[in-house]
Amino acid sequence: MPSDGNEIEVLCPKCKVPMNFYSRTERSTKSGSVETKIVRYYRCPVCGRVIVDEELTIRIGPDGASIVNKHNGLSKSAIIVVKPVSRVG
Numbered sequence: 328m329p330s331d332g333n334e335i336e337v338l339c340p341k342c343k344v345p346m347n348f349y350s351r352t353e354r355s356t357k358s359g360s361v362e363t364k365i366v367r368y369y370r371c372p373v374c375g376r377v378i379v380d381e382e383l384t385i386r387i388g389p390d391g392a393s394i395v396n397k398h399n400g401l402s403k404s405a406i407i408v409v410k411p412v413s414r415v416g
């Protein structure tokens with residue numbers, strides 16, 4: 328999270344409106360291993376377009392644990408606006 332006085336706004340590439348941020352956790356079990364997937368994504372309130380910012384998959388099985396992190400979607404497919412936060416008071 329930015330704390331240096333800048334605010335990041337993600338705009339829908341189609342509608343140019345601010346997108347809402349969501350975080351979702353999915354758990355699934357397959358062939359003896361437990362998989363937890365955490366998806367952080369933005370959704371446009373107008374057209375419903377979804378842009379995945381980060382995807383983290385944690386798999387714990389008989390052989391051990393593995394973590395896969397995918398992170399890049401936002402910079403490729405969204406309009407990111409960084410604007411200074413004006414101090415009030």
Ligand SMILES: [Zn+2]
Pocket residue numbers: 339340341342343371372373374375376
């Ligand atoms: Zn849109």
